[in-house]
Amino acid sequence: MKHTIQGKKLTLERDFSAPRQKVWNAFTQQELFVKWWGPRGWETEVKEFNFVEGGVNHYGMKCVDKNQGEWFGQYSWGKMIFSNIQPIDSFEYQDVFSDEDGKVDSKLPTSNTKIEFVEKGGVTKIISITEFADEESLKTVIDMGMLPGITETWDRLDEMVSE
Secondary structure: OEEEEEOOEEEEEEEEOOOHHHHHHHHHOHHHHHHHOOOOOEEEEEEEEOOOOOOEEEEEEEEOOHHHHHHOOOEEEEEEEEEEEEOOOEEEEEEEEEOOOOOEOOOOOOEEEEEEEEEEOOEEEEEEEEEEOOHHHHHHHHHOOHHHHHHHHHHHHHHHHOO
């Protein structure tokens, strides 16, 4: 996975050996999303999944890997609030940390992400552009381990769509 950081913006790019529709479905269908979202050793459950403009994906990731020490048994909750959906081409969402009930955690950074899906010769490139309020907010999520986490998450996505 290629990543670049420019100021308060993080861009991720990766190729997947699968048609664009299949990769799109993995993001936009709850029954597929829960199979790959989150780093290795974490399972995802969904409280609400409404992939429409203005809709919400409220999900929790639970660490189920005893080898992850203090993280074992812990949850990480978040919400995606969808906007500007262009079927199989792109979608945008606001990303927020929350609690299990969906209350936004205002102590942690929020961001806005656009995910683009570009297919060429049966290979789909995902381009994810995430913008934070400021450079410090981006640094906070990087320091929380976001890059290794998203790398493992997209590894799991690749395994699923390559089947």
